[in-house]
Each structure stands twice: as C-alpha cells, then as structure tokens.
Amino acid sequence: MNADDLLEVFEVMLRARLFEEEVGRAVVSGEIHGEMHLGIGHEAVGAALGRHLRPGDAVVSTHRAHLHALAAGVDPVELAAELLERDGLNHAKGGHMHLFDPVARFMCTGIVGAGVPIAAGYALVQSLQAAGALTVAVMGDGTMNQGAVFETMNLAAVRALPMVFVCEDNGYSISVRREDSTAGELHRRGAAFGIPGFACDGTDVDRIDAAMGEAFEITRKKSRPSLVVASVYRFRGHYEGDLDLYRPAGEKEAALARDPVRRLRQRLLDGGTPLARLAEAESRASDAVTRWFASARRRPVPRRETATDHVFVGADG
Numbered sequence: 092m093n094a095d096d097l098l099e100v101f102e103v104m105l106r107a108r109l110f111e112e113e114v115g116r117a118v119v120s121g122e123i124h125g126e127m128h129l130g131i132g133h134e135a136v137g138a139a140l141g142r143h144l145r146p147g148d149a150v151v152s153t154h155r156a157h158l159h160a161l162a163a164g165v166d167p168v169e170l171a172a173e174l175l176e177r178d179g180l181n182h183a184k185g186g187h188m189h190l191f192d193p194v195a196r197f198m199c200t201g202i203v204g205a206g207v208p209i210a211a212g213y214a215l216v217q218s219l220q221a222a223g224a225l226t227v228a229v230m231g232d233g234t235m236n237q238g239a240v241f242e243t244m245n246l247a248a249v250r251a252l253p254m255v256f257v258c259e260d261n262g263y264s265i266s267v268r269r270e271d272s273t274a275g276e277l278h279r280r281g282a283a284f285g286i287p288g289f290a291c292d293g294t295d296v297d298r299i300d301a302a303m304g305e306a307f308e309i310t311r312k313k314s315r316p317s318l319v320v321a322s323v324y325r326f327r328g329h330y331e332g333d334l335d336l337y338r339p340a341g342e343k344e345a346a347l348a349r350d351p352v353r354r355l356r357q358r359l360l361d362g363g364t365p366l367a368r369l370a371e372a373e374s375r376a377s378d379a380v381t382r383w384f385a386s387a388r389r390r391p392v393p394r395r396e397t398a399t400d401h402v403f404v405g406a407d408g
C-alpha cells in the first residue's frame with residue numbers, strides 16, 4: 092500500500108474505533124441494554140475486509156460484528172440506530188448481535204459458530220450463479236473449536252464453495268485463554284480439507300491486507316475456500332461491563348504496541364506524512380461519527396404496535 096492508501100486505511104480504522112467508543116458510552120449511559128461486544132483492537136481486519144470485498148459479496152459475522160458490518164457497506168446511521176434500539180436497520184428487533192442487511196448482504200448471529208454454515212449456504216448460491224461473488228465467514232479463535240466449523244470446511248471444500256473463512260484470533264474466548272482451550276495452529280486446520288490457510292499479524296495493516304488479498308484471490312479466481320487467521324488483541328472486556336479480571340497484570344499495557352490505530356498513526360508519521368494531513372483525517376473521522384450518531388439519535392423508538400411486524404415473511408408490515 093502506498094502512503095495515500097495507508098492514510099485512507101487509517102481513516103477507515105479511526106472511524107470504526109470512534110464508532111465503537113461511542114457505542115461503549117451509550118451502554119454506560121443506559122441507551123443500550125444487554126450484552127455489547129466491541130472489536131476495539133480488531134480494526135485492521137475490518138479495514139482489510141473492506142478493501143477486498145466487491146459488490147455481490149456477502150459477509151456473515153459474529154457477536155463482535157460492527158467492524159465487519161461497516162466493511163460490508165452497512166449504512167452507519169442504520170447500524171447506529173439499530174444498536175441504540177431505535178428504528179434502524181432491523182427496526183430494533185435485531186439489536187447488535189442479530190443484524191441483517193439484505194442489500195449489503197451482511198448478517199451476524201450471537202450463537203457461536205452458527206453463522207459459518209449459513210455462510211456456506213450463501214456461497215452455494217453464489218457458486219450456482221457463477222458471477223464471481225464470494226462469502227466471508229468471520230469467527231473468533233474460540234469459534235474455531237465448534238463442530239459446525241469443521242463440517243462447513245469439509246462441505247465447502249467438497250463443493251468448491253467460494254468462501255473465505257476469517258478468524259480473528261484474539262487469544263480469548265470470554266475469559267478462557269487460547270492455550271487452555273485450543274490445540275495446534277489455527278491456520279493449519281484447513282489443510283486437512285485441502286483449504287489453504289494464511290496466518291498473519293492482524294494488527295499490521297500490510298500483513299493482514301496481504302493475507303486477505305491472497306485468500307480472496309484464491310477463492311474468487313478458483314472458486315474454492317480459503318482461510319485467514321489474523322492475530323489481534325481485544326482491548327475491551329469480552330463485553331462492556333466485563334470486570335476483565337482474568338488477564339495477567341501488564342498484558343493490556345504491553346499490547347498497546349499492537350493497537351492497530353496507534354500503530355498505523357505512528358508509521359504514517361515516521362514515513363513522513365505531515366501532521367496536518369493526519370489531523371485532517373482525524374477530524375473528518377470524528378465529524379462523520381458525530382453526524383452518524385446525531386442522525387441515529389433522531390430516529391424514533393419503535394412503537395409498541397409494531398412489535399409483531401416483520402416476524403413472519405409475508406405478514407403485515
């Protein structure tokens with residue numbers, strides 16, 4: 092990536108970071124109820140996804156989905172309004188863990204591993220349509236231990252489905268450390284099915300972009316599955332409000348060097364990007380997020396009478 096690309100990626104990541112920080116504040120203020128999972132620290136994965144997705148591609152994500160939704164092109168105001176329990180993307184019936192956007196071809200689910208076979212269904216349709224589109228299934232490192240993931244890898248390989256498995260390896264499943272739950276190297280797990288796997292530092296924008304580029308190329312050109320495992324650090328608790336008592340002392344502080352936003356900012360400065368250009372990007376990102384949330388907060392709260400709308404296909408409303 093050249094300096095202009097890097098600056099653009101920086102702005103994309105910063106918007107995502109500011110978006111999620113605002114969501115975190117809305118949990119504290121009581122605007123958002125229920126469990127909220129933020130991907131702060133995972134932004135480079137979202138940014139790389141955004142660079143490689145094409146119109147017609149689909150993304151199926153997890154309980155930690157906002158960065159992938161933004162990358163897939165979900166309207167940020169619709170997304171923010173949905174999270175704020177207002178009349179947003181899914182009229183406040185999806186909430187942050189069950190987002191669904193048929194236009195952007197994005198969905199997520201809070202049931203760990205359940206999205207992966209659904210993604211295979213999307214990829215099956217895409218392979219029948221033969222239009223060169225693909226589906227990305229995002230999962231966490233813990234999710235890689237779910238049986239449905241292996242079944243899907245097998246089926247995707249047998250049916251040569253255009254599917255990219257993307258694992259965000261943040262080293263934890265809630266409070267359980269990866270070493271205590273997960274054997275072997277995650278990116279090699281596809282090998283048994285003949286699925287090429289790429290491991291990378293998912294906090295380094297060049298490395299994640301290159302890994303994603305290779306995987307997407309294999310899947311798009313050869314119509315066959317691929318796997319990317321991006322190592323990242325989760326800076327917030329598993330959910331907002333998690334007491335976060337399970338990490339060894341000093342781990343989070345040491346990981347600050349792997350904060351992808353800070354890292355890229357420093358790299359841009361070291362590479363000679365003038366501070367003024369960075370400041371412009373920073374104020375554009377901050378203005379955009381302020382605007383999105385102001386619009387989202389003007390959306391109405393759904394009325395009680397609409398509670399049963401959109402429950403069954405073809406029903407009223």
Ligand SMILES: Cc1ncc(C[n+]2csc(CCOP(=O)(O)OP(=O)(O)O)c2C)c(N)n1
Nearest residue numbers: 155201202203231232233234261263264265
């Ligand atoms: C089938 C199922 N089992 C357990 C849970 C509870 N749960 C929610 S997130 C999570 C951990 C997921 O870890 P990982 O896949 O590494 O994703 P991360 O939260 O680290 O992004 C668990 C066990 C669930 N939602 N669904």
Ligand SMILES: [Mg+2]
Nearest residue numbers: 231232261263
């Ligand atoms: Mg994890």
